[in-house]
Amino acid sequence: MAGTKSTRYRRATWFWRAVAAVFVVIMVFPVYWMVNSAFEPNGQITSLTPSFFPVHFTFHDFVDAVNRPWFWDDARNSLVVVCSAVALVLVVAFLAATAVTRFRLRGAKPFLVLILVVQMVPSTALVIPLYLLLDRYHLTDNYLGLILTYVSITLPFTIWALRGFVRAVPVDLEEAAMVDGASRFGAFMRILFPLVLPGLITTGVFSFITAWNDFLYVNVIMQQNYHQTLPVWLFSFSTNTGTDYGGLMAGCTIMSLPVVVFFLLVQRRIVTGMTAGAVKG
Amino acid sequence: MARAPAVTRAEVGRPIGTAPASSASSRPARPGRWRRSVRRQLLPFALLLPALVLVAGVLGYPIGQLVATSFQQLGLFQLISHHVVWDGLANYRQVLSSGQFGRSLLQTLLFVATCVGLTMLFGTGVALLMKRLGKVIRTAMSLAMLLAWAMPTSASSIVWSWLFETEWGVVNYMLSGLGLHFTNHNWFASSLSAYGVITAMIVWGAVPFVALTMYSAFTLVPPDLSEAAAVDGATPAVVFRRVTMPIVRPIFVLLTVLSIIWDTNVFNQVWFLTGGRAQVLNVVPLGVWQYIEAFSSQQYGLGAAVAVVTVFLLLAATGYYIRAMVRSGEVAS
Amino acid sequence: MIEGRKALGSRGFLARETQVKKTAISSAAVALAALTALSPVAATTASAQSSHTLTVWLMTGEITPAVSNQVNAAFQKEYPGWKVNIEIQQWSGISTKLIAGLAGSNPPDAMEMGNTDVSEFAASGGLENLARYRSQLPNSSNWLSGLEGPAAYKGGLYGVPLLAGDRVVIYNKAMFAKAGITSPPKTIDQLLNDGTALKNAFRSVKNFSPLYFPGEYWYAGMPIVWSYGGQIAVQKGGKWAGALSSKASLAGLQEFQTVQNDLSVPASRTVNTNAPDQDSVFAQGRAAMIVGGGWELGAITADNKKLTGDLGTFVFPGVTASQPAPVFIGGSDIGIAANSPNKAQALAWVKLMTSPKYQLAMAKVDGLMPNAKSLLSVGKTLPNQADYYKAAALSNFTPATPGWATVEADNVMESLFSQVAQGKQNVATIAKSVDNQLNTLLNAHQ
Numbered sequence A: 001m002a003g004t005k006s007t008r009y010r011r012a013t014w015f016w017r018a019v020a021a022v023f024v025v026i027m028v029f030p031v032y033w034m035v036n037s038a039f040e041p042n043g044q045i046t047s048l049t050p051s052f053f054p055v056h057f058t059f060h061d062f063v064d065a066v067n068r069p070w071f072w073d074d075a076r077n078s079l080v081v082v083c084s085a086v087a088l089v090l091v092v093a094f095l096a097a098t099a100v101t102r103f104r105l106r107g108a109k110p111f112l113v114l115i116l117v118v119q120m121v122p123s124t125a126l127v128i129p130l131y132l133l134l135d136r137y138h139l140t141d142n143y144l145g146l147i148l149t150y151v152s153i154t155l156p157f158t159i160w161a162l163r164g165f166v167r168a169v170p171v172d173l174e175e176a177a178m179v180d181g182a183s184r185f186g187a188f189m190r191i192l193f194p195l196v197l198p199g200l201i202t203t204g205v206f207s208f209i210t211a212w213n214d215f216l217y218v219n220v221i222m223q224q225n226y227h228q229t230l231p232v233w234l235f236s237f238s239t240n241t242g243t244d245y246g247g248l249m250a251g252c253t254i255m256s257l258p259v260v261v262f263f264l265l266v267q268r269r270i271v272t273g274m275t276a277g278a279v280k281g
Numbered sequence B: 001m002a003r004a005p006a007v008t009r010a011e012v013g014r015p016i017g018t019a020p021a022s023s024a025s026s027r028p029a030r031p032g033r034w035r036r037s038v039r040r041q042l043l044p045f046a047l048l049l050p051a052l053v054l055v056a057g058v059l060g061y062p063i064g065q066l067v068a069t070s071f072q073q074l075g076l077f078q079l080i081s082h083h084v085v086w087d088g089l090a091n092y093r094q095v096l097s098s099g100q101f102g103r104s105l106l107q108t109l110l111f112v113a114t115c116v117g118l119t120m121l122f123g124t125g126v127a128l129l130m131k132r133l134g135k136v137i138r139t140a141m142s143l144a145m146l147l148a149w150a151m152p153t154s155a156s157s158i159v160w161s162w163l164f165e166t167e168w169g170v171v172n173y174m175l176s177g178l179g180l181h182f183t184n185h186n187w188f189a190s191s192l193s194a195y196g197v198i199t200a201m202i203v204w205g206a207v208p209f210v211a212l213t214m215y216s217a218f219t220l221v222p223p224d225l226s227e228a229a230a231v232d233g234a235t236p237a238v239v240f241r242r243v244t245m246p247i248v249r250p251i252f253v254l255l256t257v258l259s260i261i262w263d264t265n266v267f268n269q270v271w272f273l274t275g276g277r278a279q280v281l282n283v284v285p286l287g288v289w290q291y292i293e294a295f296s297s298q299q300y301g302l303g304a305a306v307a308v309v310t311v312f313l314l315l316a317a318t319g320y321y322i323r324a325m326v327r328s329g330e331v332a333s
Numbered sequence C: 001m002i003e004g005r006k007a008l009g010s011r012g013f014l015a016r017e018t019q020v021k022k023t024a025i026s027s028a029a030v031a032l033a034a035l036t037a038l039s040p041v042a043a044t045t046a047s048a049q050s051s052h053t054l055t056v057w058l059m060t061g062e063i064t065p066a067v068s069n070q071v072n073a074a075f076q077k078e079y080p081g082w083k084v085n086i087e088i089q090q091w092s093g094i095s096t097k098l099i100a101g102l103a104g105s106n107p108p109d110a111m112e113m114g115n116t117d118v119s120e121f122a123a124s125g126g127l128e129n130l131a132r133y134r135s136q137l138p139n140s141s142n143w144l145s146g147l148e149g150p151a152a153y154k155g156g157l158y159g160v161p162l163l164a165g166d167r168v169v170i171y172n173k174a175m176f177a178k179a180g181i182t183s184p185p186k187t188i189d190q191l192l193n194d195g196t197a198l199k200n201a202f203r204s205v206k207n208f209s210p211l212y213f214p215g216e217y218w219y220a221g222m223p224i225v226w227s228y229g230g231q232i233a234v235q236k237g238g239k240w241a242g243a244l245s246s247k248a249s250l251a252g253l254q255e256f257q258t259v260q261n262d263l264s265v266p267a268s269r270t271v272n273t274n275a276p277d278q279d280s281v282f283a284q285g286r287a288a289m290i291v292g293g294g295w296e297l298g299a300i301t302a303d304n305k306k307l308t309g310d311l312g313t314f315v316f317p318g319v320t321a322s323q324p325a326p327v328f329i330g331g332s333d334i335g336i337a338a339n340s341p342n343k344a345q346a347l348a349w350v351k352l353m354t355s356p357k358y359q360l361a362m363a364k365v366d367g368l369m370p371n372a373k374s375l376l377s378v379g380k381t382l383p384n385q386a387d388y389y390k391a392a393a394l395s396n397f398t399p400a401t402p403g404w405a406t407v408e409a410d411n412v413m414e415s416l417f418s419q420v421a422q423g424k425q426n427v428a429t430i431a432k433s434v435d436n437q438l439n440t441l442l443n444a445h446q
Helices: A002-038 A060-066 A071-102 A108-120 A127-136 A143-168 A171-179 A184-195 A197-212 A216-221 A230-235 A245-279 B031-069 B076-081 B090-097 B099-132 B135-150 B153-163 B170-177 B191-218 B223-231 B236-264 B268-273 B286-296 B300-328 C002-009 C024-052 C065-078 C094-103 C118-122 C131-136 C145-151 C173-178 C188-201 C218-227 C247-263 C266-270 C278-283 C294-303 C305-310 C343-353 C356-366 C373-381 C386-392 C404-409 C412-422 C427-443
Strands: C053-059 C083-089 C110-114 C160-165 C167-172 C209-212 C233-236 C239-242 C287-293 C311-314 C330-336
Touching (some): A002 A245, A002 B135, A002 B153, A002 B191, A060 A071, A071 A143, A071 A197, A071 A230, A108 A143, A108 B236, A108 B300, A127 A143, A127 A216, A127 B031, A127 C094, A143 A197, A143 B191, A143 B236, A171 A184, A184 A197, A197 A245, A197 B191, A216 A230, A230 A245, A230 B153, A245 B135, A245 B153, B031 B300, B076 C094, B090 B099, B090 B300, B099 B191, B099 B236, B099 B286, B153 B191, B153 B268, B268 B286, B286 B300, B286 C404, C053 C343, C065 C083, C065 C356, C094 C118, C110 C118, C110 C343, C118 C330, C118 C404, C145 C160, C145 C330, C173 C188, C173 C311, C188 C209, C188 C247, C209 C247, C209 C278, C218 C247, C239 C427, C247 C266, C247 C427, C266 C412, C278 C287, C278 C294, C287 C294, C305 C311, C311 C386, C330 C343, C373 C386, C404 C427
Parallel strands (some): C053 C083
Antiparallel strands (some): C110 C330, C233 C239
16 A cells, blocks of 8 residues: 555656656746857847757857956946845845834834835836936935845835745744843844745845846946946947847846856755754744 | 744733734833833834835835826926926826726736736746755756746847747747648737737746745745644645645735736836837737836826826735735734 | 945855854944945045036947047047046937936936937927037038937927938849849839849748838838828928828838838738848848848848858939939937036037047948038948948938927837738728827927
8 A cells, every 4th residue: 555655656756857847948948048049140040940059159249248348347336236235135124024023013014015015116117206316315326326226126025025934933932042041132133034044045036136137227327337237238239220139148148147156055045944944843 | 833822921022923913902001011112112113114214215205206296297398307287187087088098907907817827826836846846856946947037038028039939930930840830920910919928928937936935935834744734644735725825825925916016017028029019019008008108108297197096906906915914914823 | 446345245145144143233234334335436426527527428339439539539638637428328228318317416418319319308408409509510501401300499409410320222232143133223113123033033032032121110111102202291380290191102101012012021011120130131041132221231241251242232212213212311419418517518529529520530430420411422432331321312301399209109100111011901091090190299298
């Protein structure tokens, strides 16, 4: 009996593995197509018979892309601005999520509803008033202005998501730490923080990608060419006289790399977070 | 699931999860308790303050401006010269009486329902699949999703328009290869077909976020809890419904609400994929209509009114769940 | 700035997530301290801009530093101690950026604008009226009308013509020879005949178009209408009226339909030049002709080097052999912000940039067409450019009213030509409905 059950389980597992494989192919295909086109000469991209592998393999587009003006400036700016924004948003959101979850705080509920309403306003409608606001405080063409923008546009989601993660951690763990002499704040940092780490990482990835790929805000807020970030550089492949698709795809491929590296760095943490979750209960 | 302690310690402050649901109970009865209550509010307020300052300071003014603009007649001249011409409800009257409003609303409803439904279905399914399968496959799946998620919208829109290109698109090529009549098929010939391609792209782009978030939500479910339930003879379906779902529901509902919000305001993908010809193709959900009114027609007041109306529609559509989510703080854990 | 980078860049929040030694407050303090460290950057930028820096916005992919540096050097002779800060702008989102810049307290001093966008900003109050400096501006008596028209608004002048571009027919000489065509067509009828010959000669090529002509390509379609004497719209007593359903316009639209349907594959009826990219269609030998700008010659040879010796050009033929079809002039104007504290300097820079000396440098070095008729003779000396410069002498443009921006943004013209190419309704019905649309849009925001 037990044997047949495990055989059935194993067969089912093979079925689900096949489903997962199909899923992976569908997810990756457009990405693969981007990379494939980056390695193809431009004319090949639009040929009537699509080639599934870069037959006329060339590095030309990559070399051309990194040699474009301001690539290194923009790459550095992207890293600085996005990493600062993500760090800041996670700290602020973790504190806020703790405040609304662990305490009976007056005004917490209206606050939560309000920040969700903020998310409902289309960002294309906010760009110009936001620029005028930053302009008043001399924060245009300034990294601080851009970082604050990214923090505030990703904050609502981050607070809401972290609230869910914080709430799922039982209060008694923190209480136990406090009985052992930790301060209330210390209990949050020592007990709660590691337990919501998977949540922090997922929301961190969200903030990272949102800020990393933003063009709308950075294009308006930053002015000097060497103050811009990579998405603006990416658009330099499109001129009035046409678009260099091969170069654009190479540029996008280069731009995706840090996100992948970032993810690989945090990937193990997600697993650790899961085992950490097993501690409680 | 008897995990939440029934005791409230004064030193810890009062955890919401254990407090009585009625707010009346926290109202101070005597001056001494009032003072204590203010002191009790200090730490949580300090924790909340940075978030409050950031959201109010950075987004408060632009949103206030947007609302004010919706009551103004604001063209490019007024915008650049900071000239204010109040116009009462004229913009709202024009929005609500416009034939495009009804069309856009209907398109948005169908489009958002389809996108959100598919996104949540696939997202949750994939997260469960990741939980079921081994570490290697799980990593492969996360990586695949991350690659898709990390792709800039400008790049993914271009690639998707290539895939569905009429003459040399890979999709037509492969479907024709299967013996179907898809040679030179134009996917953007009709509004419905164009919406189909846009939906596919949006769901493709949104599944990674939902699946990865749901997966990390599933990690919050203590394994011993579901094991205990399984030992007690519960089927996986029952374990999922009784043990897993209550814990992940708040995050599931949150993701649904956020997806509704984001898909309603979707603009970039539609604009890119239709090559800026959204109106020609009659693919004008509210997010696109708002942009067309504001930027193409330089009627920023009208565009702002569309945005405000959209926010109210979104509130109406998600209000029930938002209330449930806010309240769920009082019953969960 | 380097300090700020050190403090921010290396402080990966991930590094410390496992052992949380620092409290959140202290790491927040670090982040804030790092942010404050960045503020001086802003302060220096702001003060530098207001005192001795002239900021000029130019569009990407056009005037290169090779030319603008010469202009800056000449400018610095007039204004010693001044720095010129050229900021290159992307086309995507440019309208939003211009609006924000002009509405803000620190606008760029001078900015390039596409000639189809300039009329929108001419009426906005954000640009300085340059009418009284007109006589001081070089070549102002013979600027290309397609650049000057859109910058004029209610007797004022809100932009100075900067550079131009137009389109002619690019053809494959080898294909013409194989089809037995000895000289380029001089009339539209000859073009249609040559098309038939090409179609016969290249029957075996899959999806072959004698002239690949995307249905939405109104920059190429409108010349046919103009050649028949048609117009987009006419101004009567201060009001604009759509003129596409006039007899002459209808004849032109009908002819466009014939040319498009006879010479181009059916799949091209609903597309524009970018998807599929018409240059690659041509480079792959699936078309013997396209209508394209001078910049496209390079794109074609980049796609297919073998075509280098085979490319020829001719001006799009007209109804009669005596006069080719008037071309659509594209290009840019450069305006000066009304709020700029450096208007005199901005004007000086604009005068230099639009002077014959640097216009000719721009033509030779950057391959961009100069802004005045008197400078077009330089085209004879430039490889492959002769027909472009020849065509520019007979050019036309869009109605000069702020409402035109809406027509562009709503893709009214693309839609018109695509509908005519598809032919689901008769041409008169389509033209009539577009005229009604134009009557509303063109008279708005006046």
